[in-house]
Amino acid sequence: MITESPALENPNGIAPAGEMPTGGPIQSAITYEKIPTHIYADAKDASRAVAQEIASLIRQKQGEGKPCILGLATGSSPKTVYAELIRMHREEGLSFHNVVSFNLDEYYPMEPNSLQSYWRFMREQLFDHVDIPKDNYHVPDGTLRPEKVSEFTKKYEAEIEAAGGLDFQLLGIGGNGHIGFNEPGSLINSHTRLMMLDNSTRAAASVDFGGLPKTPRKAITMGVSSILGARRVVLLAWGERKAPVIKGAVEGLVTELNPASYLQTHPNALFVIDEAAASELTRMKTPWLVDSVVWDNRMKKKAVTHLSLTLSKPILKLTDRDYNDNGMSDLLAQYGQAYDINIDVFNQLQHTITGWPGGKPDADDANRPERALPAHKRCLIFSPHPDDDIISMGGTFQRLVDQGHEVHIGYQTSGNIAVADDEALRFADYVVDFNTKFDIKSPEATRIFQDAAASLRNKGDTEMDTAEVRYVKGLIRMGEAKSTCRFVGIPVEQAHFMNMPFYETGTVAKKPLSEEDVKITMALIAEVKPHQIYAAGDLADPHGTHKVCLDAVLEAVRRLKDESFMKDCWVWLYRGAWAEWDIHEIEMAVPMSPDQVMKKRLGIFKHQSQKDGVVYQGTDSREFWQRAEDRNRDTAELYNKLGLAEYEAMEAFVRWRF
Numbered sequence: 001m002i003t004e005s006p007a008l009e010n011p012n013g014i015a016p017a018g019e020m021p022t023g024g025p026i027q028s029a030i031t032y033e034k035i036p037t038h039i040y041a042d043a044k045d046a047s048r049a050v051a052q053e054i055a056s057l058i059r060q061k062q063g064e065g066k067p068c069i070l071g072l073a074t075g076s077s078p079k080t081v082y083a084e085l086i087r088m089h090r091e092e093g094l095s096f097h098n099v100v101s102f103n104l105d106e107y108y109p110m111e112p113n114s115l116q117s118y119w120r121f122m123r124e125q126l127f128d129h130v131d132i133p134k135d136n137y138h139v140p141d142g143t144l145r146p147e148k149v150s151e152f153t154k155k156y157e158a159e160i161e162a163a164g165g166l167d168f169q170l171l172g173i174g175g176n177g178h179i180g181f182n183e184p185g186s187l188i189n190s191h192t193r194l195m196m197l198d199n200s201t202r203a204a205a206s207v208d209f210g211g212l213p214k215t216p217r218k219a220i221t222m223g224v225s226s227i228l229g230a231r232r233v234v235l236l237a238w239g240e241r242k243a244p245v246i247k248g249a250v251e252g253l254v255t256e257l258n259p260a261s262y263l264q265t266h267p268n269a270l271f272v273i274d275e276a277a278a279s280e281l282t283r284m285k286t287p288w289l290v291d292s293v294v295w296d297n298r299m300k301k302k303a304v305t306h307l308s309l310t311l312s313k314p315i316l317k318l319t320d321r322d323y324n325d326n327g328m329s330d331l332l333a334q335y336g337q338a339y340d341i342n343i344d345v346f347n348q349l350q351h352t353i354t355g356w357p358g359g360k361p362d363a364d365d366a367n368r369p370e371r372a373l374p375a376h377k378r379c380l381i382f383s384p385h386p387d388d389d390i391i392s393m394g395g396t397f398q399r400l401v402d403q404g405h406e407v408h409i410g411y412q413t414s415g416n417i418a419v420a421d422d423e424a425l426r427f428a429d430y431v432v433d434f435n436t437k438f439d440i441k442s443p444e445a446t447r448i449f450q451d452a453a454a455s456l457r458n459k460g461d462t463e464m465d466t467a468e469v470r471y472v473k474g475l476i477r478m479g480e481a482k483s484t485c486r487f488v489g490i491p492v493e494q495a496h497f498m499n500m501p502f503y504e505t506g507t508v509a510k511k512p513l514s515e516e517d518v519k520i521t522m523a524l525i526a527e528v529k530p531h532q533i534y535a536a537g538d539l540a541d542p543h544g545t546h547k548v549c550l551d552a553v554l555e556a557v558r559r560l561k562d563e564s565f566m567k568d569c570w571v572w573l574y575r576g577a578w579a580e581w582d583i584h585e586i587e588m589a590v591p592m593s594p595d596q597v598m599k600k601r602l603g604i605f606k607h608q609s610q611k612d613g614v615v616y617q618g619t620d621s622r623e624f625w626q627r628a629e630d631r632n633r634d635t636a637e638l639y640n641k642l643g644l645a646e647y648e649a650m651e652a653f654v655r656w657r658f
Helices: 043-063 079-092 118-125 146-162 199-209 224-228 240-251 259-265 297-311 320-325 329-335 338-350 388-402 421-437 443-458 467-488 515-528 545-560 594-605 624-641
Strands: 037-040 068-072 099-103 105-108 168-171 193-196 218-221 233-237 269-274 378-383 406-411 495-497 532-536 570-574 588-592 649-656
Touching: 037 043, 043 068, 043 079, 043 168, 043 233, 043 269, 079 118, 099 146, 105 118, 146 193, 146 218, 224 259, 233 259, 240 259, 240 269, 259 269, 297 320, 297 329, 297 338, 297 624, 320 329, 320 338, 329 338, 378 388, 378 515, 388 406, 388 467, 388 532, 388 570, 388 588, 388 594, 388 624, 388 649, 406 467, 406 515, 421 443, 421 467, 443 467, 467 495, 467 594, 515 545, 532 545, 545 570, 588 594, 588 624, 594 624, 624 649
Parallel strands: 037 269, 068 099, 068 168, 168 233, 233 269, 378 406, 378 532, 406 495, 532 570
Antiparallel strands: 105 218, 193 218, 570 649, 588 649
């Protein structure tokens, strides 16, 4: 069950390089962690706490009449920290007049005004909005001639030393453990230098560059030694994709294979992470091994399913000794023998499985995840991009239609930046040629496609798409979405293209969620008056499109909750193509037969612009249909390993109670 919860109390003190406020981190004893780690339920709260520590340090230095020397990071992780610092500057009078900053890294080669430049990033995210003197901020120079790089890196370190060293270093972490651009293999005594980027780093960055071939292979980065020289180091990490590398850095050995693990050697380092990034840490994954826990039903399910999967034994075969040998004797003491606990958890899991996601008419629904009534429901599926509906819940989508429910799709964004330039050019050329061939008199329409085609032919690697190009790319995605609706059996008038304004920037970086975005979402809910809402529940990434779209849906539901039509509305959350809900969290699991899996695949194929080479492939080389099928089969396999019925595939959902 997903619900809203207040922040929990801060269990740990913070080293005094500036005071981080209490109220936020999740409380637990720490026995496995080798670096102080604060876990927050919400990345925004975590970011505010870090921003307040930085602000406290700045003010402390001002009171002492000294400069405050900051090491700053780029990427999505620190954006909210910078936004909070800007707010404090504007609303609380926080001055940056004494701040001197040194950024960790810059791509090489890179022009400072390029969209992907870290010079530009820092100006747009912080420097242009505060009163830091222009001569006081430093970012590695990506325009240097190769023979000048070595001289520059030595000078960069000398400038840090001359300033008195870094008072505070802010870090993010790469999926392979890199800090700055110190890739795996970097030595603990490494200094500022030119670094070859790991392929996984380039794949992750390719989102910003429009594909891997356009992504730089090198970067100038502060070295590990330079980072460890800071008097205070705070590392940020958000999202489940960072969970494995965070576990290695915090609980594993110090190793060059995970450069973030070097922070174990620092006397004043702190990791500030959200629950998703912390999900592999021992105190989160198996909290009963590190501290006393409240054995409520959720914790019981979590522990029993984990024990079953760890021992490779079906739930009904677990014994008292299995519980005792694996730190779960308290559970036995509270609930009795393993036999009774096993049956209870097994039945709970069994009751999540249903072939009737809209509820089974004329059936006893006491042990079913959905209500039997009304027998024919109005269902509203929110799809962040024009293909998330079919990729993430295509089997459920099809069943809702086949079982007679009125299904509406809210396509929240145009998805235009995910269309390759050559695909858009092919489409634009076709329209222009068609209009010319048949002498179709529509000057404005022809001009849009002609301008788009001309722009695409002359577009540089770092240039933004023009409005005409974005329009053409949006049309492509819209047409594909309509094709999927026809394939599934939804009338085209039940496909709603919302075009939420936050998305329409022409770049990967989006605007914050706005009041207009929320009102558009509210209007669609009020129009459909659904009995079911399905939304992408990717809670981990605070800056991704899915997260912003989810925020819009949840805020819209909160505002509408007192309306009469919302009294009988349930909200179900699905996950995207890369990850699934943990097995103990799942509240509805919809099985699919081999034929249904194939039909879902064919539905995904309707999105031709996303096939055979996705623009934002990331580190996963699989196509979306492959990712979806692997995820759905893995979910079914988990149920099978736990001793339940074996299915070809499953889609899983968690209910959000408002």
